[in-house]
Amino acid sequence: MLVVVADTRRVSSGIEKYFANLYNTNILLFAVWAVVLTALWGVILGVLMDFIMSRTGLDLKSRKIIEH
Amino acid sequence: MDASWLYMYMPIAGVNIFWPGLVLIGFSVGVIGGFFGMGGAWMVTPGLNILGFPMAFAIGTDIAHIAGKSMISTMRHSKFGNVDYKLGFVMLVGTMVGIECGAQIIMYLERLGMVGSVVRWVYVGFLMLIAFMVFYDYFKAVQKRKAGQVDGEKGAEGITWYKTFHKIKIPPMVHFKTAGFTCSAWLPITVSFVTGVLAGFLGIGGGLLRMPALVYLIGCPTHIAVGTDLFEVMISGLYGAFTYTLKGRIELIAVFVMLTGAAIGAQIGTVATKYAKGYGIRVAFGCAVLACMVSIILKQFNYSASAAAVILSAIGIICIYIMGIMFKGAANELREKRIREDAAAVV
Numbered sequence: 001m002l003v004v005v006a007d008t009r010r011v012s013s014g015i016e017k018y019f020a021n022l023y024n025t026n027i028l029l030f031a032v033w034a035v036v037l038t039a040l041w042g043v044i045l046g047v048l049m050d051f052i053m054s055r056t057g058l059d060l061k062s063r064k065i066i067e068h
Numbered sequence: 069m070d071a072s073w074l075y076m077y078m079p080i081a082g083v084n085i086f087w088p089g090l091v092l093i094g095f096s097v098g099v100i101g102g103f104f105g106m107g108g109a110w111m112v113t114p115g116l117n118i119l120g121f122p123m124a125f126a127i128g129t130d131i132a133h134i135a136g137k138s139m140i141s142t143m144r145h146s147k148f149g150n151v152d153y154k155l156g157f158v159m160l161v162g163t164m165v166g167i168e169c170g171a172q173i174i175m176y177l178e179r180l181g182m183v184g185s186v187v188r189w190v191y192v193g194f195l196m197l198i199a200f201m202v203f204y205d206y207f208k209a210v211q212k213r214k215a216g217q218v219d220g221e222k223g224a225e226g227i228t229w230y231k232t233f234h235k236i237k238i239p240p241m242v243h244f245k246t247a248g249f250t251c252s253a254w255l256p257i258t259v260s261f262v263t264g265v266l267a268g269f270l271g272i273g274g275g276l277l278r279m280p281a282l283v284y285l286i287g288c289p290t291h292i293a294v295g296t297d298l299f300e301v302m303i304s305g306l307y308g309a310f311t312y313t314l315k316g317r318i319e320l321i322a323v324f325v326m327l328t329g330a331a332i333g334a335q336i337g338t339v340a341t342k343y344a345k346g347y348g349i350r351v352a353f354g355c356a357v358l359a360c361m362v363s364i365i366l367k368q369f370n371y372s373a374s375a376a377a378v379i380l381s382a383i384g385i386i387c388i389y390i391m392g393i394m395f396k397g398a399a400n401e402l403r404e405k406r407i408r409e410d411a412a413a414v415v
Binding site for chain 2: 004006007008010011016019020023027028030031032034035037038039041042043045046047048049050053056057058059060061062063
């Protein structure tokens, strides 16, 4: 079986090193972090973009459904 | 000139990646996914592979990015009232069970040693069917419209299979307020189960199959189908991200970089649905499906470079088309708003 390990020797930042080590030592916790952080980053970006889009002056709360 | 700052080291995959390429892929798929209501794994995976990701990492990274991107698009669609959460939750049951059943079929085929080509040809068959359905529906609707025939509130429609399915009255009957119809709960559960089995079998998110199924089999208006499907993609994407991470096939840094581009793209794609007509979305979707089908056929005959070229060209053209709709629509809306405000100021 092929085992993949993260190369921590080339990682300098503390957070990156923590996650690279976690990938090598506790994949379950790494998977939980991956899901939580992906969802969190999605929400943060969504809220941020929402704020920016609200400044454009477009009506972003209603639309007409026209099929043709 | 030193261009090393344009490259980012990915510690898990062990490769240096051109990060603006990741942002660009995220942006393009954000635009297309937000407009069609799908994850777009078929577009991202070859793109990541071209940037230098090994295939196994490309798939896992792609699924996690799709989950986050769908979250951003769902938030925007939700504000437009395009997400029927009740329908989404009902369908989630069928989708999850279906994906597991599909994965079991794959494992059985793997034991028989015939998984690769079977999966690809089944995929091509379904894409052909979807493309045929979309274009047949469009031409039939246009003919009916010219003949002055109208099917209720939605105007002239080509395929109306959902009307037959709505006649099935097996309890419990459920009213889906946002989508605007009442049907047996078994209809969305069965449809989502079948599309889930196919998604699990084909190893895809399922948006490509679920969006047309929502329109033609369940009877959702196109805009609601797009929003509700994105909600489904978000949940199944998070589940997929978890299982792929457990297998060690994910590059978290790439996910975050791609999501940054996708956040901008998703706004453009989602807001563009406001200015697009339902049948416009359906026909563009049909073209995307055709591009996907051609690329898989090319791959099957070992023309991988041509397959990637077809996909990347399709992404570029569709992206420009959607951005055109969005910017033209937004400019018109702002112009009309200004005229209204000027008129009010004069009075």
